[in-house]
Structure formats: structure tokens, C-alpha cells
Amino acid sequence: MRYLPTSKLTPGMALGQDIYDGAGRLLLAKHLLLSEEYISNLEFLGFPGIYIDDEFTQGIEIQQVLNPQVRSQALKVVHDMFAFDVASDAEEDMPVSEIKIQKTIERIVENILSNGDIMCNVLDIKNYDDYIYYHSINVAMMSVLLGANYGMNEESLYQLTTAAILHDIGKRFLDIGIINADHALTEEETQLLRKHPELGADYLKGNYHFSALVYAGVMQHHENYDGTGYPLGKSGEHIPLYARIIRLVEQYDDMVSLHRGRENLSPSDAMEYLMAGSGSLFDPKLVELFVEKIAVYPVGCEVELSNGMHGVVAKNFERFFLRPVVKVVETGEMLNLRDDPDTRSIIITKMVIH
Structure with a gap:
């Protein structure tokens, strides 16, 4: 199996992995032979690349950090969290239940821990229009890896993963044009975007009964280790551990993800950025532990x-x-x-x- 940019796909190639949309729905199934139409649709939907199976890479297998079925279920929950209508009283527009969120978190943590001492060794398959859903799952997944490497117990990992998967929930209250902007944000747009940690924490406090540590992780996930972040300007270990972890992980996933109007970085280039920011933007101990779990040249690339x-x-x-x-x-x-x-x-x- 190998990863190929969409621009290099040709008809007749066999799909190496299932492809899901941001709502967790299966778009294309593994082993499907690609046609011109399928390739055009992948380009139109904004998928930068996919995994294919071919004779040359036969025997090269990629160990998934998260089971595809668990990932699909988690994507649906995240999608529904962002999609419901706050102003509606209709049953289908009500917030996702706390029990459903907790069960999703449990599946993610238990699935990753059951894989043993695993590393993140894969390029994610995602499109830019559904970026926020994939991003939420990836941040949760990598937070589990980092938290486990840090030595957290299972209960702490559940809380960390809850904060991680919901860290950007405040963006659902912002204009989609700001979230998916293909241009440099104006000062006014930047200030609006910077409100999302507080909006998210306030929303969760008003609708759920999570731990105070979860709310703090969501509220402070844009604080920098040197005190230059927002919204509170905290520094060092005054920033809650969950927030320090999410700050690091979400920065990495953002840099390796394709956005409208901006190319993504390779994992190796993104990792260099994290190491350069160690001690200023990011907790240096967490950077050291994170580097141990992320393959800068993933299998299949x-x-x-x-x-x-x-x-x-x-x-x-x-x-x-x-x-x-x-x-x-x-x-x-x-x-x-x-x-x-x-x-x-x-x-x-x-x-x-x-």
C-alpha cells in the first residue's frame, strides 16, 4: 500500500483504504478500482491524496491508530455536534447526548490502548471542506497517544480526549466564511475567531456535565507556553495540562492538513516547526514525548x-x-x-x- 497525491492517480488503480466524508459516511470502499469519474470527484471534493494497493507495495501494511469503524462513528458524532440548530426545538436539532459523547470517547481510548505501544504512522485521508470534523478526531486520537506516553491513567485519558474532540466546538457559532477562509483574515475576523475557545467552553458548561478539567482544556487550548497566547495569556504550567497537549497536537494536525488557499506541510516539516517552538509556543516535555509517537515519514509515503x-x-x-x-x-x-x-x-x- 502507498499514498499517492490525487494528481498522480490513474484509472484502474485499486483503493487501499475506505474513504469517509466528514459525517462518517462511506464514500468509496477499499479495493474499488478507480475510474476517471471517481478521480475527478476526489479532486472536486478536495482530497489531496489517497492510499492505493499495487503490486510494487504488496506486503507494505499500515497499522491504523484508530479502527475505521470507530473513526466513522466518531466522525458522525462530531459532525452532529457542529450541525445541530441551536435555535431549534425540533428533536432532530437537539444537542448530541452526553451519553453518546462518553461512549464515543470510551471507544476511541480503548481502541487505541488495545493496539499497544503504537505510533502515528499514517497520512490522514481528508478533504478541506470537512476539515473541522477530521481535525477534531485527529486531535483526539493524537492526544490519546501523547497522554498515554506521558503516563496518564485511563480516567485522565477519557477527560483529555473529551476536551480534545470538542476543543473547536466554539467555531460552530462563527461564520463559515471565517472558519474556511481562503484568504488572510482581517483584524476583525481574527478577533472573532479568537473568541471560539470561550464560546466553546461556555456552550459545554451550559449543556453538559463534564469535568472542570475538560472545560479548562477547551477554554485554554490556544495558550502559549511563554504567555503570548489567548484568551487568558497564561504561561508554563499555569496552563492546564490538557490544554498544553491540545495546543501542541492541534497545531501539528493543522499544519499537515490541506486548506483552501494554503498547501499543507509534510510531517517532517511540521515536526521541525514544533521543535522550533519548544519552550516558547509549546511545553518542551510534551514536544519531546510527541516526537516519539509521530512518524515524520509515514509508512506508504x-x-x-x-x-x-x-x-x-x-x-x-x-x-x-x-x-x-x-x-x-x-x-x-x-x-x-x-x-x-x-x-x-x-x-x-x-x-x-x-
Whole structure:
């Protein structure tokens, strides 16, 4: 299995993973043979790339952090959280029940923990129009990985994941033109956008009975470690732990996600940004732990090598993410950049994502 930008897809390629929309509905099923129409629809919907199965990458398997069924159910819950009409009294427009949210959180945490010591080793398949739904799930998923690596117990992980999956719920009260803007925001639009943490925390307090730690995580997820964030300007460990985790994780997911009018960064470039912001924007201890769980060259991605050849990442090693096993396109050879002495002079120069 390998990841290909949508621009490089050709008819007859076999889909490597199910593709869902932002409401958790199946759009295209795994093993489907792509046609011109399917490829055009993927481009129209704003999917930057997908996974395909082919003979060259046979045997390269990607371990999902989150089971596709659990992910689909969680997407639907998040979609419904954003979609209901606040002003309506109709039953179908009522807020998602607290029990449904809690069960979704439990499934996410238990599913990820059941996978053992897993790393985030996959490029997410999402389109930019439904970005906020995918983003909420990804932030929740990576928060579990980081929280578990931090040493949190299961109850704390439930609370962290609740705050993470709902961290942007305040954006449902803002104009969609601000949320999905394809231009630089004006000062007025920026100030409106900056209200979403408080709007979200106030909404949750008025409609649910979550822990105060959850509300604080939502309220303060844009605080910076050096005190330059908002809305309260807190710094260091005065910022609640859940908020510090969400601040880091949501920044990473935002940078690797495609937006209207802005290309996404590769995981390696995004990780460099996080490391550069360690101690200023982000809690340095959390950055260190996060780096251990995110593969900068995910399995299945195409890379360019310093010897002029191209390859597909076949395997990653925890804490040695810059030195994966790569299957060379030109020769079919497997290069173990970590263990093979003959590959010591070879480095990955670029990841192909566009």
C-alpha cells in the first residue's frame, strides 16, 4: 500500500483504504478500482491524496491508530455536534447526548490502548471542506497517544480526549466564511475567531456535565507556553495540562492538513516547526514525548533519496524516524537506513505529498 497525491492517480488503480466524508459516511470502499469519474470527484471534493494497493507495495501494511469503524462513528458524532440548530426545538436539532459523547470517547481510548505501544504512522485521508470534523478526531486520537506516553491513567485519558474532540466546538457559532477562509483574515475576523475557545467552553458548561478539567482544556487550548497566547495569556504550567497537549497536537494536525488557499506541510516539516517552538509556543516535555509517537515519514509515503532514487517507506523504527526501511522504486531493493552500514551516506531529502 502507498499514498499517492490525487494528481498522480490513474484509472484502474485499486483503493487501499475506505474513504469517509466528514459525517462518517462511506464514500468509496477499499479495493474499488478507480475510474476517471471517481478521480475527478476526489479532486472536486478536495482530497489531496489517497492510499492505493499495487503490486510494487504488496506486503507494505499500515497499522491504523484508530479502527475505521470507530473513526466513522466518531466522525458522525462530531459532525452532529457542529450541525445541530441551536435555535431549534425540533428533536432532530437537539444537542448530541452526553451519553453518546462518553461512549464515543470510551471507544476511541480503548481502541487505541488495545493496539499497544503504537505510533502515528499514517497520512490522514481528508478533504478541506470537512476539515473541522477530521481535525477534531485527529486531535483526539493524537492526544490519546501523547497522554498515554506521558503516563496518564485511563480516567485522565477519557477527560483529555473529551476536551480534545470538542476543543473547536466554539467555531460552530462563527461564520463559515471565517472558519474556511481562503484568504488572510482581517483584524476583525481574527478577533472573532479568537473568541471560539470561550464560546466553546461556555456552550459545554451550559449543556453538559463534564469535568472542570475538560472545560479548562477547551477554554485554554490556544495558550502559549511563554504567555503570548489567548484568551487568558497564561504561561508554563499555569496552563492546564490538557490544554498544553491540545495546543501542541492541534497545531501539528493543522499544519499537515490541506486548506483552501494554503498547501499543507509534510510531517517532517511540521515536526521541525514544533521543535522550533519548544519552550516558547509549546511545553518542551510534551514536544519531546510527541516526537516519539509521530512518524515524520509515514509508512506508504513516497520519498526522494540523496542518491537520486525514489522509494516508498515500508517500515519505521520508534525513535529512529529519520532512518526507515525504504523500498526503492527503480530497483525494488529494500534499504534499511537504520541498520545497513552500506546506507549510512543515504538520507531522505524530500517527502512527495503534492
